[in-house]
Amino acid sequence: AGPETVSPTGQATGAAPARVAQSGAYLTTAQGARLHDTDHSLKAGARGPVLLQDHHLREKITHFDHERIPERVVHARGAAAHGVFRGYGTAAEVCKAAFLAKDVETPVFVRFSTVLGSRGSSDTVRDTRGFATKFYTDEGTFDLVGNNIPVFFIQDAVKFPDIIHAGKPHPDREIPQAQSAHDTFWDFVSLHTEATHHTLWNMSDRGIPRSYRMMEGFGVHTFRLVNGAGETSLVKFHWKPKLGVHSLVWEEAQLINGMDPDFHRRDLCDAIEAGAFPQWELGIQVFPDTPDQTFEGIDLLDPTKIVPEERAPVQPIGLMTLNANVTNFFAETEQVAFHPGHLVPGIDVTDDPLLAGRLFSYLDTQISRLGGPNFAQIPVNRPQAPVNDMFRDGMHQTAVHTGVAPYRPNSLDGGCPFTAGADTGAYVETPVRVSEARKVREAPASFEDHFTQPRLFWLSMTPTEREHIIAAYTFELGKCYEQAVKERALGVLANIDPVLCEQVAAGLGLPAPEPTVPLADVEASPALSQLGAAWPTD
Ligand code: HEM
Numbered sequence: 343a344g345p346e347t348v349s350p351t352g353q354a355t356g357a358a359p360a361r362v363a364q365s366g367a368y369l370t371t372a373q374g375a376r377l378h379d380t381d382h383s384l385k386a387g388a389r390g391p392v393l394l395q396d397h398h399l400r401e402k403i404t405h406f407d408h409e410r411i412p413e414r415v416v417h418a419r420g421a422a423a424h425g426v427f428r429g430y431g432t433a434a435e436v437c438k439a440a441f442l443a444k445d446v447e448t449p450v451f452v453r454f455s456t457v458l459g460s461r462g463s464s465d466t467v468r469d470t471r472g473f474a475t476k477f478y479t480d481e482g483t484f485d486l487v488g489n490n491i492p493v494f495f496i497q498d499a500v501k502f503p504d505i506i507h508a509g510k511p512h513p514d515r516e517i518p519q520a521q522s523a524h525d526t527f528w529d530f531v532s533l534h535t536e537a538t539h540h541t542l543w544n545m546s547d548r549g550i551p552r553s554y555r556m557m558e559g560f561g562v563h564t565f566r567l568v569n570g571a572g573e574t575s576l577v578k579f580h581w582k583p584k585l586g587v588h589s590l591v592w593e594e595a596q597l598i599n600g601m602d603p604d605f606h607r608r609d610l611c612d613a614i615e616a617g618a619f620p621q622w623e624l625g626i627q628v629f630p631d632t633p634d635q636t637f638e639g640i641d642l643l644d645p646t647k648i649v650p651e652e653r654a655p656v657q658p659i660g661l662m663t664l665n666a667n668v669t670n671f672f673a674e675t676e677q678v679a680f681h682p683g684h685l686v687p688g689i690d691v692t693d694d695p696l697l698a699g700r701l702f703s704y705l706d707t708q709i710s711r712l713g714g715p716n717f718a719q720i721p722v723n724r725p726q727a728p729v730n731d732m733f734r735d736g737m738h739q740t741a742v743h744t745g746v747a748p749y750r751p752n753s754l755d756g757g758c759p760f761t762a763g764a765d766t767g768a769y770v771e772t773p774v775r776v777s778e779a780r781k782v783r784e785a786p787a788s789f790e791d792h793f794t795q796p797r798l799f800w801l802s803m804t805p806t807e808r809e810h811i812i813a814a815y816t817f818e819l820g821k822c823y824e825q826a827v828k829e830r831a832l833g834v835l836a837n838i839d840p841v842l843c844e845q846v847a848a849g850l851g852l853p854a855p856e857p858t859v860p861l862a863d864v865e866a867s868p869a870l871s872q873l874g875a876a877w878p879t880d
Pocket of ligand 1: 413414415416417420453454455471472473474487488489493494499500502561562563645678679680696699700703704707708711
């Protein structure tokens with residue numbers, strides 16, 4: 343790369359072009375002074391004491407001392423790649439976002455991750471996988487920060503620190519749940535039964551994917567789309583892998599963890615290097631934007647619920663191809679900062695209370711993880727649309743802003759920057775009515791059903807998939823020390839299905855409890871059992 347003439351935020355940088363790393367033929371200090379020796383400290387005699395005045399020694403070690411940044415508080419371990427998204431134009435009826443128009447190509451950066459393990463943990467653990475996509479669109483950056491499981495553990499973000507504390511390594515021994523006591527995780531999910539649906543997906547083969555290339559992705563929350571006429575729809579986003587959905591079996595997962603803890607990371611970069619570019623189709627389930635924000639009785643604001651695909655088919659709207667590995671893991675995979683609030687015109691959020699907390703959390707955590715408020719200037723985070731904000735200064739500011747009046751309107755810098763009209767601007771919220779409410783700390787009654795959809799999922803599984811689920815619960819609950827936790831967890835299973843409960847209870851050597859709620863009257867959903875299935879457009 344040559345010297346830059348504009349700053350990362352698109353502003354003129356002034357006289358001095360930005361310094362580019364690794365230019366020139368000589369090894370230098372950080373100040374560009376050529377070095378003649380980087381292998382010996384400055385000493386008083388060859389066997390004498392090292393001198394404090396050795397700037398090169400101090401600079402080199404100081405920089406090294408500060409090489410690490412905090413790992414992400416969740417999703418610390420990940421692997422990423424660059425690619426391109428091509429719109430089919432099929433979303434035009436519901437969404438005006440320009441990147442979805444026919445044959446528009448948009449660069450993307452995707453980071454896959456596990457949730458609970460630290461940066462150095464193994465890839466093939468039983469866990470949810472993150473599937474976060476950054477679309478560098480001409481209208482600004484859009485981030486779709488999803489998972490490979492379509493539902494979440496909790497319905498309200500205020501519980502997020504609690505579920506994560508329950509799932510992370512125990513504070514006394516710092517041994518990950520996957521290898522030691524499981525008591526806190528199972529304690530939490532049996533006391534907060536809204537977690538039942540997500541936990542069941544984790545205990546299914548979906549919890550141990552074969553490859554990042556063979557996973558579905560889900561936006562989980564319901565989003566609101568706006569079309570060119572200003573009409574709105576509610577949608578759920580889905581990524582469907584062209585290679586189909588495939589999982590490991592538990593014995594494979596454990597062996598691979600021992601033999602190649604980087605299995606998924608290696609698989610992704612090897613495939614891309616070999617030219618076997620992984621592809622996903624982006625699809626949407628579309629629901630009418632009715633005042634109650636439900637679809638056929640399903641509360642669309644409840645992130646523990648899906649809408650079965652038979653009832654609202656996933657409509658393909660574009661194709662993503664990952665075609666380039668990262669050049670530098672730290673610069674790109676580690677420093678990338680996704681945010682569910684990075685939206686473009688045509689895409690809006692809903693009142694899902696889990697999403698509301700996320701809209702606060704990501705920017706907040708990134709300010710400490712990436713050292714201040716200017717991380718949008720880091721190359722992987724830079725928008726590929728022009729940026730002209732009124733943000734100034736702060737730690738790690740690399741732009742040299744011009745002008746004297748970073749406010750608007752002003753009469754000194756030509757009154758700029760202009761704001762876009764409501765028809766082209768982002769963050770033009772749909773005027774949904776919210777004002778008649780009382781302030782309360784409570785969940786709606788529609789959030790109370792925690793067992794119907796887990797039962798739907800269980801009934802949709804093939805006999806082999808059911809065997810795997812039973813084995814997974816038996817293995818994981820078998821790691822709990824507390825009898826009361828195991829018994830309570832069996833009580834949850836009794837409310838899903840008697841066979842599931844009895845077989846896990848037998849494996850644990852415990853009696854199977856009776857259900858405490860009537861078993862839900864639901865039919866299996868064929869689309870839920872789709873391991874091995876390729877996306878139907880193939
Ligand atoms: C990170 C997904 C819920 C807080 C992530 C990442 C993904 C993700 C994919 C990794 C991003 C990356 O690769 O850099 C989800 C999904 C959720 C969910 C799908 C629910 C549907 C929440 C909630 C909170 C939260 C409720 C907090 C209230 C965080 C934080 C990070 C994170 C703090 C680390 C971000 C960073 O350090 O850059 N999440 N998450 N998440 N998530 Fe979530």
